[in-house]
Amino acid sequence: MRFEFSRSVVQRLMEAGALSPQGSMLAVCAGEAERDLFASLGLKNVTITSLDPVVTSGVMAPFTGSLADVRKLPFGDGAFEWVFVSDGLHHCDSPHAALLEMYRVATRGVIVFESRDNLLMRWGVKLGWVEDYELSAVIGNGGVCAGVNYTCVPNFVYRWTERDFEKAISCADPTGKPSFKYFYGFNAPVRNYSGLKTVVYKIAVLSGLVFSSIFKKQSNSFCMVAFKPTKLFPWLQREGEEIRFKSSC
Template structure:
């Protein structure tokens, strides 16, 4: 991955996970992820993927499928995913599984489904299906495509609204605290695809994009969100009873809704 992506990744985990001893599950991870967490001083990390052959020490390792994580609810303080959700056939389910097994929250870094990325897809400057992921067959445990197959995956990109709708549908009893972060990386457009556009034109397009991002920062192609479970709040039409169970707040409903 590019240096810009690496810097963004490191900044997100360091800004959000303040306690280096926090229990962390990194899903869909590679040695790249393992090295980043080790370099940044996180000491209680479990690397999870479908790889049983690589040594991820000093971190623990667990064989896990993103679509169905084999851990109990709230098993880890944080669950992290970097550029792997788009490799599963059930990206929404993967995020909800991450959320389920986390105690404090989840950090996800993926692509931003911005207007600009739609244009680059149309101009064939970016990938809608990740052909580059399956061209390298150096690793027998990672075929690179969807659900670890040889079939190139659709590059599922996200928006703020989609994350809000997903988690609000999963837990409608709460108002959720979600932080969004953006950054840009042009390495993929230069290095991943073979293109007939000459380098000077790509250079000009990169300058124009950077100027565009000054005004529209949420159009940048790197997208990170942190769903903070510790700061979610019960909806005002609900209340906690004496047995610590959620009940309807009928007093609120009677004030707001006609019978």
């Protein structure tokens, strides 16, 4: 998790009134970092889920921990006000399907932290400073998990754009017009180089920081927020629990 970036974004959403400390939040693909984040912000009603059994060991206190696969969440439609994920969707074999499952169980919207697909990131991949396939996560977990769908196979890192996010959400919910908000930041990957490589990498990081501060969409830390529609499209009407097409249109 990009902790400071995540904290600043969630805090801004709280200050804007989008999030309430008492509101219900589901965190998927989550763990102790999310626990610490929400605790530091004073959130009260949080459920933390992942495929890692650690979430049910009691260490998620004061929050609830539950085993759950983001691709098929064991919760009803609209079970939580907000659903949160930080650097978890790119571990799924279908990031878009996981996103839409998050959206299904939310009443207000979803908060998604991932990397943005941009020129700076593509340069990083070509130079070997940024991974296309996330070997580091699997290696860091002893070669047994943290890959695609929490297996030992390193996942491809799917990076997003605003348009990509908006199209996926709009396909999932054609009942009204959702609204979107985006946040950008720069987070340099930790690399243990020596000698000249260290100097070159530090120069590249500084250049990336300056470049992304001018051109925000070239940032590598990216938060996408989707707010669910508050009213139906004019060609639709609600009849009891169902939404129907207006015959007069």
